[in-house]
Amino acid sequence: xxxxxxxxxxxxxxxxxxxxxxxxxxxxxxxxxxxxxxxxxxxxxxxxxxxxxxxxxxxxxxxxxxxxxxxxxxxxxxxxxxxxxxxxxxxxxxxxxxxxxxxxxxxxxxxxxxxxxxxxxxxxxxxxxxxxxxxxxxxxxxxxxxxxxxxxxxxxxxxxxxxxxxxxxxxxxxxxxxxxxxxxxxxxxxxxxxxxxxxxxxxxxxxxxxxxxxxxxxxxxxxxxxxxxxxxxxxxxxxxxxxxxxxxxxxxxxxxxxxxxxxxxxxxxxxxxxxxxxxxxxxxxxxxx
Amino acid sequence: xxxxxxxxxxxxxxxxxxxxxxxxxxxxxxxxxxxxxxxxxxxxxxxxxxxxxxxxxxxxxxxxxxxxxxxxxxxxxxxxxxxxxxxxxxxxxxxxxxxxxxxxxxxxxxxxxxxxxxxxxxxxxxxxxxxxxxxxxxxxxxxxxxxxxxxxxxxxxxxxxxxxxxxxxxxxxxxxxxxxxxxxxxxxxxxxxxxxxxxxxxxxxxxxxxxxxxxxxxxxxxxxxxxxxxxxxxxxxxxxxxxxxxxxxxxxxxxxxxxxxxxxxxxxxxxxxxxxxxxxxxxxxxxxxxxxxxxxxxxxxxxxxxxxxxxxxxxxxxxxxxxxxxxxxxxxxxxxxxxxxxxxxxxxxxxxxxxxxxxxxxxxxxxxxxxxxxxxxxxxxxxxxxxxxxxxxxxxxxxxxxxxxxxxxxxxxxxxxx
Numbered sequence: 195x196x197x198x199x200x201x202x203x204x205x206x207x208x209x210x211x212x213x214x215x216x217x218x219x220x221x222x223x224x225x226x227x228x229x230x231x232x233x234x235x236x237x238x239x240x241x242x243x244x245x246x247x248x249x250x251x252x253x254x255x256x257x258x259x260x261x262x263x264x265x266x267x268x269x270x271x272x273x274x275x276x277x278x279x280x281x282x283x284x285x286x287x288x289x290x291x292x293x294x295x296x297x298x299x300x301x302x303x304x305x306x307x308x309x310x311x312x313x314x315x316x317x318x319x320x321x322x323x324x325x326x327x328x329x330x331x332x333x334x335x336x337x338x339x340x341x342x343x344x345x346x347x348x349x350x351x352x353x354x355x356x357x358x359x360x361x362x363x364x365x366x367x368x369x370x371x372x373x374x375x376x377x378x379x380x381x382x383x384x385x386x387x388x389x390x391x392x393x394x395x396x397x398x399x400x401x402x403x404x405x406x407x408x409x410x411x412x413x414x415x416x417x418x419x420x421x422x423x424x425x426x427x428x429x430x431x432x433x434x435x436x437x438x439x440x441x442x443x444x445x446x447x448x449x450x451x452x453x454x455x456x457x458x459x460x461x462x463x464x465x466x467x468x469x470x471x472x473x474x475x476x477x478x479x480x481x482x483x
Numbered sequence: 484x485x486x487x488x489x490x491x492x493x494x495x496x497x498x499x500x501x502x503x504x505x506x507x508x509x510x511x512x513x514x515x516x517x518x519x520x521x522x523x524x525x526x527x528x529x530x531x532x533x534x535x536x537x538x539x540x541x542x543x544x545x546x547x548x549x550x551x552x553x554x555x556x557x558x559x560x561x562x563x564x565x566x567x568x569x570x571x572x573x574x575x576x577x578x579x580x581x582x583x584x585x586x587x588x589x590x591x592x593x594x595x596x597x598x599x600x601x602x603x604x605x606x607x608x609x610x611x612x613x614x615x616x617x618x619x620x621x622x623x624x625x626x627x628x629x630x631x632x633x634x635x636x637x638x639x640x641x642x643x644x645x646x647x648x649x650x651x652x653x654x655x656x657x658x659x660x661x662x663x664x665x666x667x668x669x670x671x672x673x674x675x676x677x678x679x680x681x682x683x684x685x686x687x688x689x690x691x692x693x694x695x696x697x698x699x700x701x702x703x704x705x706x707x708x709x710x711x712x713x714x715x716x717x718x719x720x721x722x723x724x725x726x727x728x729x730x731x732x733x734x735x736x737x738x739x740x741x742x743x744x745x746x747x748x749x750x751x752x753x754x755x756x757x758x759x760x761x762x763x764x765x766x767x768x769x770x771x772x773x774x775x776x777x778x779x780x781x782x783x784x785x786x787x788x789x790x791x792x793x794x795x796x797x798x799x800x801x802x803x804x805x806x807x808x809x810x811x812x813x814x815x816x817x818x819x820x821x822x823x824x825x826x827x828x829x830x831x832x833x834x835x836x837x838x839x840x841x842x843x844x845x846x847x848x849x850x851x852x853x854x855x856x857x858x859x860x861x862x863x864x865x866x867x868x869x870x871x872x873x874x875x876x877x878x879x880x881x882x883x884x885x886x887x888x889x890x891x892x893x894x895x896x897x898x899x900x901x
Contacts, residue, residue, distance in 0.1 A: 201709050209703050301532070309536035311729055311758025321737050321762065329712070329738045330705050404737075405702060406729025406758050410534050414702050414726070449706035453695035454669045456706065 202446035205330050210442020211342045212400065214435045216415060217422035218349065219393030221434040224423065225366045226386045229277060229288035234419070235412025236299025237391050241265045241398025242407055243303050246314050254317050254403075262395030269391025273384055281383065296413070304409040316403035338400050345393060346435060352389075353431070362386055366429065421464045427477020436475060522565040523558065523821065525550070525811055526586030528597040528607060529621075533573025534700075534725055537754045538599055538800040542621050543568065545797065545804025546596065548788055553812045559593075560815055566808075567592055571603060579603040583610045593821050594619065594811040599800070601625035601672050608637045615900070617823040619810055621803035624750065625672050626679075626893070629854035633895035636823050638810065638830060638853040640803045642771055642883065643893070644672065647749045648679030649886035650859040651769040654879055656687040659745040659767070660717025665694030666707055666731060667722045676722050676749055692716050697723060704731040708738060721748040721766070728755045736763040751864065753798035756874040761866035764874055769881075770860045772799040772842065775873055781838040796872045802841060806855070809839045810848075824900060827853075844882040852895045856883040 216238065223231045244261035245254075252260060276295070280287045320333035353359035361382055365372045373379045398412070405411060418441055426437025441460040448459040467474060527546055530539035550566050558564050567590050571579035579598055586592045587610070595611050595618040598604040604623030611618035612634040620628055620639040624647070629639045655663075663684055667673040673696070681691050693714040695707050701723075708731070711719050719740065721731055728748075732755075735746060751768030774796040776782045785805070789797040797805075814826035817833065831850035840846035842858035849856050862877040 198710065198713050201713075202706050205705050205709060209705065304532075304536065309532075309540055310754050311537070311726065313758055313760045315760040318762065323737075323739045329740070329743075330709055332737050334737065404730075404734065406726050406733060406755070408534070408537075408726055408729070408758065410726060414700055418702075445703070446706045449695070449710060453707065453710070454698060456701065457698040 199447065199450055201328075201330065202450050203443050204328075206443035206446025207439055208330075208335050208339060208442070209446065210439035211339050212397070212404075212438075213418045213422050213442055214438025215342045215345060215393060215400070216397045217419035217426070217434045217438050218346065218431060219390040219397070220419055221390075221423050221426075221428075221431055222349075222362075222393070223387055223390040225429055225431075226362055226369075227277070227281065227288075227383050228285050229280070229292065229387075230285060231390070232289060232292040232416070233272075233295035233299055234292075234390075234394050235414075235416035236296045236303075237265050237269060237394040237412070238398035238401065238415060239303050239409060239412035240268065240299060241395030242314065242402035242411055243307055243312075243398075244395070245399040245402060246307070246312055246407060249315070254315075258396075258399050261399050262392050265395030265398070266388045266392035269394075270384055270388045272391075273387040277387065278380070278383075296416075300409050300413060307409070309409065311406045311408040314402040314407040320403075334403055338404075341396070341400065345396065349389075349431065358382075358385065418460060421460045424464050424474055425460075425467050427474025429478040430474070430476040433474055433476030440475075522563045523560070523815070524565050524567050524590060524592040525594045525596060525808060526583070526590060526592035527566055527568045528571045528579060528582045528586055528595060529569075530573040530599055531568075531570035535573040535599055538622065538725075538752065538798075539573070541754065541798050541800035542599060542804035542807075544789065544793055545621075545801040545806075546808045547804075548792065548801075549805045549808035549812075553809070559812050560819070560821065564812070571598060574600060574603070576603050576606040580606050580610055583607045587611070587614045587616055592616070593815075596621060596804075596807050598623055601628065602670075604628055605632060608632070608634055612636055615823050617811065617814065617826050619807040621807040622800055624676075626675050627671075629852050630893045630895050633852060633893075633897055635827050635853075635897055635899050638827075638848055638855070640806045640810070640855045641799075642857075642859065643854065643887070644676040644749070645679040645683075645892075646883060646887045647769050647771070647859065648676060648683045649888070650881045650883075651747070651749055651767065651861050652680065652683035652687060652689075654861050655718060655745075655747055655767060656684055656689045659747070661689045662692045662716045663689055663718050663720055664692055664711045664714050664716035665720045665722060666704070666711065667694060667696050668699050668724065668727060669696040670699055672724075673722050680720060680722070680749060694720075697727070699727065701727055702730060704734050705738070707731075708735055708740060712738075712740060712743065716744055718745045718747050721746065722750075724750065724752075725755060729758050732759060732766070733763045736765060741765045751875070752800070753796075753872075753874065754800065756864055757872070759864075764864040764866050766864050768862070768864060768875075770799060770862070770875055770877075771857070772802040773860045773862075773875060773877055774798075775868075775870070775875075775877070776842065779841065779843055782841050784838075785841055806835065806839055806846075809835070813839075843880055844884070846883075849887070849890065851890050851897050852893050853897075854887070854893070856887050858883055859886065 245257035248257040323329040324331050422437035426433030445456045448456045553564050569582040599622035601623040604620045618637045622641045626643045667677045746766040814830050818825035818829035830848045834847040844858040846857035859881040860877045861879040865876045
């Protein structure tokens, strides 16, 4: 039994790392723009389908590089046309807009690629377990963790060591002052939104290797990432990472003892965090006010 | 000035427009009634969006082919047939019921078809029964539809979960061992299917060594697979469907579980198999209809006709839709009436003609239960077959009559209107 729990904790960390990748993109957008991006799952699905369409030409690795960039470009367009007019308005407007957009993106993928799942193929060499005992550790999952680590590391470097990052962080705290200091806030917000959507696209390509690829892939994955943000704390990217890992592990442990509650347990966790520490584990007080 | 040349909207024009619009609104109901007297209407209330959109659309394709064939042969009782299509969504019983009422009350359909989601099919059956409309369920599997809550006006084309379990159990116990671990979706369909499998396997000497109920829409199955492997079974039985099945099979094969234990399940369909990469198409399953039936009469024509429409081979779902629609025409012809009660009586023990049955064994609606008894195909999913869409290798053709259980076992107590 103890080995089973240990395996599931380890496995939960892997799954949690993936949730964290999705949640980081969401968190970036929420922090700077105050937009609760319900369409994140739609962009994730687009990333996966773009990669599916590109693999015959570029191979898996090429698609992994190009597809998220394409999604990010599309995200920039969406930000310019739809999101920008809502900055400064009640967050509810952004939420409603992206909620509708999520449905539009889902049906768009359905229109183009059909309602049925499509066979997405990741490199066969990665699709075998590395050891017979730790059979849940495959090459693909290791690569995925590597990419998540690189993305998280890259994001921290950008945020902490570059001028853009400093501005994003400053903007997160007080956008008005940043604007008064002569920073072009429009461009800042656009770049930040594009970066968030890029991470959604990246998560989408990685997810398609593990899961069946159908138009609902994004909708199925979006809720755990929201929970990750709330558990980890609004305004804190480190908190988001922690939140993702925690819900992955919690869900894994639940599978051992109460298998039908793997989904419920993450919401119970969210409820507890909201009751005891409403700002989230590493969150700042008073975000979104 | 150029602006003056442009047509101007004045009060008079607005009033005229309004009057014209009102007149059109008033006139249109008469136009519709006139049309209704001409065509026999079949109302299709099924999933066209959401997670079940894929199979729902395939059922629709089958219906459309049948409607065209029926019209070519002179329609129903000499009248043209018209299919009225409504998207019920995949999981919202409220919408499905509202659409069923709309089809019956406003469109005045003579037949109702749907739903592939068992829960929605049950909800629709209540409405159709209350309104006394002949209702065919193409693809909702839970036993109750033609079991505990059976109705005189509700007929079902796909099999019960118990029938599917009985069909595949023999092949599994004989070939792959006695210890079974279950991964089961946590809702009505999954519960009855698991109960059916456990019973059928126990009767042959197999046992359940463990199992997990998984929430519908589970994305990550790795933790369940780790548990299943630790229980050291001979066979892991996957009873989940749709996207859940895709996710679980993809992850199980990536973990190499197919090399350690046998992977199997009850119901398998072409829709998920087509969404799996070749290396994940593994396991022993039962299909309710398969397009490759060497020597079976009329199957090739049906496959060609569907391929012409969609570019793909028909799935069991396409066949369900096809049979459901033809059942309407055949019932009306035999009863020589469009009265639901006459047609329902005409369908008792009614045998489908071979060009509709499309299988090696007789296909008939069992009297007293309104359940179609047909043929089931046990076999293995395969990475590569003889043809591009040959994803399943049939190893055993099972006569539905041998595995459907008795009428008493179905627990259906049919009450006919007096």
